[in-house]
Amino acid sequence: MAIVYDSRTGTTKAMAEQMAEMARSAGHGCVLSPVQAADPVEVAAADVVCIGSWTEGLFFILQHATKATMEFIGRLSLNGQPTAVFCTYKTSPGKMLGKMAAALAARGAHVTAEFKSRGPTVPGEFVGWLNSLDGA
Ligand SMILES: Cc1cc2nc3c(=O)[nH]c(=O)nc-3n(C[C@H](O)[C@H](O)[C@H](O)COP(=O)(O)O)c2cc1C
Numbered sequence: 062m063a064i065v066y067d068s069r070t071g072t073t074k075a076m077a078e079q080m081a082e083m084a085r086s087a088g089h090g091c092v093l094s095p096v097q098a099a100d101p102v103e104v105a106a107a108d109v110v111c112i113g114s115w116t117e118g119l120f121f122i123l124q125h126a127t128k129a130t131m132e133f134i135g136r137l138s139l140n141g142q143p144t145a146v147f148c149t150y151k152t153s154p155g156k157m158l159g160k161m162a163a164a165l166a167a168r169g170a171h172v173t174a175e176f177k178s179r180g181p182t183v184p185g186e187f188v189g190w191l192n193s194l195d196g197a
Pocket of ligand 1: 067068072074116120149151152154180
């Protein structure tokens, strides 16, 4: 599994780190990288992909993933592997996860989950999603 995140002040990084820990506890090999250091070829070679960003916008409207996140998604060439999008936010993530999912689907991902968190805590559904990935 490859987990890629963009974090400005550490919240999304903390969420991504917890996700990696949970994935490893569930028996998945996991490579965690900030988007600035992630290699699109390496990420595309993973059997499962998770991409996350902090929410950028006008707090109640026009929310989007960061430019670095969307540019990274644009460099991916995926082959139908299960993919999750995630974000941290303060007031509302709006439609950003849907936009990330659409961009990933256009790059060949099979997006099967979206996780949002007001803070670094990983939502409980993440464990269910991990369990749904057999042997990936
Ligand atoms: C310039 C800027 C714009 C933001 N816009 C939004 C927004 O539109 N909606 C929202 O819920 N949070 C917004 N936030 C809050 C962050 O998305 C939130 O605090 C996030 O968890 C920060 O993650 P990080 O610590 O990984 O950088 C904004 C923060 C900044 C700095």
